[in-house]
Amino acid sequence: MSNHILPDMFNNKWTSINNGIQTILVDNNQHPRYADIIKIINSVSKMKNGNQQLYNRIRETISLHLKSKVLVDVLNSLNKNFLAILDKCWTNYKKSMILLKDMLMCMGKYLKSNNLEPIDNVGISLFLDIIIQHDRIKNYLRKRLLIMVIKYRKHKIIKYSALKNACQMLVELGLTDEHVYEEVFERPFLALSRKFYYNKSQILFKNHIHSYYIFIAKMNAIIEAKLAKHFLHISTKRRIIEVVNDELIKKHILTIIDIKRRGCIFSKGYRIINKALHINDIKCMFELFDDYIYGPRILSHFLKKYLVEQLKIVENKNKRQLNPVTYVQRLLDVNSKLNCLLCYSLYKNNEIFKKTIFSTFKHFINLHPKFPEYLSLFIDKNVQEKKCFGSEKNKKKTPILDQVVVLFKFLQDIYVFKKYYKQHLAKRLLSKCFNEDNEKNMISNLKTEFGDQFTSKFEGMVKDIAKSNTIMDLFKINLTASQSLNCTNIDLSVCVLTTEFWSLPTSSTKCNIPNIAYLPYEEFKTFYLSKNYGHKLQIQPQLGSAEIIFNKNYMNTRNVHKNLLEVSTYQMAILMLFNSFNKITMETIMKKTKINENDLTRELQLLVTGKLSQRILLKSPNIKEIKPHHEFCINELFSCLKIHLITTEEENKLELRKTKEMVEEDRKHEIQAVLVRIMKVHKKLTHNNLTMEVTDQLRRRFVPSPMLINKCIERLIENGYLRRSPKNRNTYIYVA
């Protein structure tokens, strides 16, 4: 019973304790008699109900202090220096709470067993209830903070520390009530921001700041994030960015995509990609868009539009210059630029974009009717050029031909390409200015892309040339041994071409070859046939070439000029006539050389065009057209030292049509094969189903027109592979 205490006794002791607490609260300092007070507290806590009473009393004292002192101070400061004073009060108060807690250490066990809050937490909730939740203070605090935010957004200088401390305080007060920060600041802040960005977006759209829109949005998000990270609570960062994105982008997504209104992201995008500078900007844009449901779709849309624009630029530039090689080079540039963009952006939806790029490229490139030809010409140029580089540089060059492989994937008209490639390859091989290794590399590239069948003939062609070289060597050894007179005046080189590989015409193209060249050929022929029994040799003048020396006498002087002319076999046959004639009509040329009219016209055209000093022949009358009665004579003013008349050029219209017809014919065979295959499986199919299936199966190679398919079906009916069903003429039946 010794612990039983009287109220008087407690009251005495309390007065001392109270003094101590007051000192701490006001001065934020230890009471001079700190140790004594601790002793008193200790003794009180040992009394019955002492802890309980002490706890309650202390609470009262604190709230009294808050009400009488702090509240008054804060309220007084409402119109000046509010945040600073509030902050000061709070800091002091916090310190006092820590001291107080230390002082009441001995009560810890009691509080714990009775499930009571420690005294500093009690203090915090008292501060919250009395000071912060005070209506005027709460509203004013909110107002001040929001004003600061607004100022911040207007790029005005604000007291960041005040803002930071206030937010810090609100968060700390949230110890007992988690929603303080949200209630007092965050929610109104977000609402304000929403309104702010809504207005901002309206203004932006009104002022047509489209090109920067997305970047303004991004910048705003960054600014807000910075604000939230450094001065507000970190949890706000995510929310505020969401608000910004919501208001600036999500809600206007349709406007942004709307291309008719000069879609805003796009133009900015162009500039960036064009300059290929701000890879990071693009990356950030990609990330920004990734947050939205429509993001990838929008971006792929954007990529597509950008790509088309780029390709159009390539096309337009090319229209003026009409250079196939630069055209393809530009395509490659665009492609590599995009690839590089995708690589750097490291965007996780890369697949979508790759697909977009692929389909756009494919579609666009195949719109250009001459693409297959250009591609082949491009390879033609590069495969030859590599020869000019040293072997070390070869390594550098290889990527170009590897890049070309990328373009193969876009190629739809494989057949057309094959035709051209063959044509150009033939020219290269025959002109002897080719690099065998390069050709073989290229062919193996083509092989991996299009398969064995595609390249088998090309391989045969290259082999033919190699074989021809061997046999020519043998022939020459043989010649020196036999000392035949026929071959002394001329350096003969024969390429033996397998008809099948080179798609040569089965009927020989006629051309009377001058004896000086023909006799050595006969010699070779005998030699060759003696080695290869059962073979048949035929001259193909349209493929041949000759070097002839042009001895030109000026009438008055006795100077003799020699010019080396590199000409086609036809041209040689024509020019040799001028050894015996001064003037000759086209008709006579035709009679003498037996060249058919079309070929002759073309070859003559080549001989009479160009600058005056470059023409070998002169024509009267001097007009572009060539008619049988027109006369030709040697141009006395011709002065080029060396002239090269065989070139790989773009096809003219006539040849283009011819190529197209050939391709079409090839395709007919393929379509028919597919038709028969399908019908063999189905036995019976309606017209529409058959057409659909054929188109489907051939899609990878080319898209056949319905008309072409119809023609093929008709041909099969005519040849008895199919017949129409007697009951329904729409249905075809396979005839086994």
Next chain:
Amino acid sequence: MARKRRSTTEINTVENASVPKRRYTGSQRTPFEEMVVFNSKKCLTWFNKYTNNHSSDTLGPEGMELFCFDIEVDPEDVVMLYLAWKMNAKSMGYFTSAEWLKGFTELQCDSVKKLQSKLDSLRLCFNDPLTFKSIYRYAYDFARDKDQRSMDVETAKLMLNLLLGKQWTLYPLFAKFIDQSKYRVINKDQWCNILEFSRSINTDLTNYDIDGAWPVMLDEFVDWLKNGNS
């Protein structure tokens, strides 16, 4: 068993009724029988009238002319095509004796008079769609040059005029289209589809379907019509 036996005897009696008559007509013919009953020997005699040396197996263009004159039919009358179809004649302007006998046995005709009496009814056969289709198809092989797989357009136009000229209102335009087109021959599929086309497609082309499995020639014809080239 009994029933079965009875039925066979019945058939026998029917045979007995008809066959012997034919068999013995050569020697015992009544005038009535001569009018009605078909006589293959007489039929062949009739055929030989038109052959050059009265023993040849084939009736040529001259004989054909004479034949037409006898039966009072224009050589370009459709009924001639019908006769050829009945005979399953191989080529235009010629009948062989076998074809002649086959055709006229089916028609039960062995004289000019008998044939003439049937001509009108034969002409009516063209109104039957199935018969017409069969004749139309037959006409292609009948009329085309046997050395070629397809029929040249000139013959085709003649035949189409003969067969469809009256019923197909687009025929004159089609003939004009063929003249202007690059087509020099018409193959069998095209030929057969022309009939289907003439039967099923409205004159104003409203029910024409480009995906309707028509031969390209007809697609082009429709294009040509729609472009107002006519």
